[in-house]
Amino acid sequence: MAGSSTAANGAKASPAIMSDTPRYRRYRPEERAAMLVEAGLAVLAEGGIAGFTVDNICKKSGASRGLIAHHFGAKEGLLAACYAAAYAPLLADLAPEEGMLPDLATLLDRLFSAEHFRPETLRLWLALWGEVAGNPALQAEHRRLYTAFRASLARAIAALAPQAKAETLAVSIIALADGLWLELCIAPDLMPAARARALCADLLEPVLGPLPSGTAEKAVAG
């Protein structure tokens, strides 16, 4: 929409009317970056990594082509930012504050909350995981975040059942959640969040004993 180097400039309707309506809005760098990240997450969820194109992202965010390079250096920089942005809410839910950790049943409720456990989110993760597999920088970042995630879970397990193999169980729980997530995406009607949560509890209770809100009610974030 801005002026070009051609001669057909400034000839849009009436110049007098044009002058007081801004051609675009100027955002602070952090605001614009956040807009691009949000658009990037949206197109990843819609079309996978193949849909993560400059055109799609800019159309979705309302920005112009040049902005991705301007704010993130290149498309890959935006992808890394999208990755961090996708992980952030999960970590925030599972370890809200330093020192204060929810109990295991609450963690499971949040992990399988309707907010996280939905096809849209999984599609996003599928696209990101595929990239992580071949991108050392993203892989290192994933390892760092995953470790923190697992540690929170392990501490919650240890608090509930000191005799259990907390680290090992934490690994299994995350793996189970990821796998159930996958099923949700393939057959959304057969794997709602509540069923996934119940499946997880069924497998855990023989090891850890009954979990407070195992079957129903008292859902914290769902």
Place this chain on the structure above:
Amino acid sequence: MAGSSTAANGAKASPAIMSDTPRYRRYRPEERAAMLVEAGLAVLAEGGIAGFTVDNICKKSGASRGLIAHHFGAKEGLLAACYAAAYAPLLADLAPEEGMLPDLATLLDRLFSAEHFRPETLRLWLALWGEVAGNPALQAEHRRLYTAFRASLARAIAALAPQAKAETLAVSIIALADGLWLELCIAPDLMPAARARALCADLLEPVLGPLPSGTAEKAVAG
């Protein structure tokens, strides 16, 4: 390498020497199709869906560009064939023959065998899953194959422990395997096949009782 419509034809070294060395080999359609599928699986494993290009596939298989369209209509046809080809060995391992079903411990050994449980294979699945999520045709095919897979597992569980919720457990086992597969890809050194198998057994044995080859040895296909 074949002739072109330009005038610079037939001028390769010596025509007399050329005449007895075939310019290319002619395969039966099914053979060539299999070669292209194999190459497709390879490039998917190496570069994800982004690496699944006509150029890459043809270079890998030694064929020329036109063959994908000739044998599969379009690139998407080849992708569907690759998907079926990726699922086939898993199904063949888990339900070798109609009527004759291995016991659960053997099934787990095979599911977590070194043949299936390796990063290369996961990268392939990651790429395919990402496509399945947005492709109704692939999604239907996945559902069909997955259902057969789960049914085999459920029968093996029912044979071992009639009182268990076989279908539910089968779903959980597959989800757990998928999630552990994912971890393998992210941190191959931390999640070898044997550890994944052990994690699975740890979670299952409190429900099903001891599994024959739970801890070590007697690996069937690993």
Place this chain on the structure above:
DNA sequence: TTGTTTGTTGAACGATCATACAACAATGGG
């Protein structure tokens, strides 16, 4: 109002993509 800063624009560019197609040649039957 004027000038400076800087976030924004979009056309241009070369690379790469999937596909179509007409010419070519390997193979096998005659």
Place this chain on the structure above:
DNA sequence: CCCATTGTTGTATGATCGTTCAACAAACAA
């Protein structure tokens, strides 16, 4: 040996990709 069949080739084509960059204008200070 010749001919018909048909699997194979690779150029041509138009679309789309990520990136660059010089011009532009919004915001703000003076």
